[in-house]
Amino acid sequence: MTKKLTILVRVEPGCLGPTGKDYVEDFCTFANPVFSRIREQALNWQLVPRYDKSLDEVELQLEGRKLTPEQAEKYLSMLDTSFTEISEDIGNKLSICIDKFFEAH
Structure with missing residues (x-):
């Protein structure tokens, strides 16, 4: 498979x-890697x-185009x-990243 799926995660402050x-914003920079x-x-x-709360928390894109569910x-x-x-992965990783972010700051 040559095309990578982009998963855009919008993090609630x-x-x-x-x-x-x-x-x-600092957290997003910290968690992206x-x-x-x-x-x-x-x-x-x-x-x-x-x-913007009107935007989905998670959006999947392929080559810059939003995919339908x-x-x-x-x-x-x-x-x-x-x-x-994927949603479970996001929830688990966000939890871990939040803990690590606060440990580092």
């Missing part, structure tokens, strides 16, 4: 506590702050995974 908006190692042969990860599931099935598994 509130998940970093009541003052999370003050350092959500950790996420980049997850299935790196097939996936590109991009963590950004979620300032059906398209995303089809593509993920070719990688022997599912959106549910």
Whole structure:
């Protein structure tokens, strides 16, 4: 498979506590390298702050185009995974990254 799927994760400032908006951008910079190692042969990860609540928390893109949920599931099935598994990976890694971020700061 030559095309990498991009998983855009919009991080809620509130998940970093009541003052999370003050350092959500630093957190995204901190967490991006950790996420980049997850299935790196097939996936590109991009963590950004979620300032606009109308945007999805997780968006899947292929060559810059947003995939529908059906398209995303089809593509993920070719990688022997599912959106549910990816979502669980995101939740677990975010938890770990939040802990490590606060330990380092």
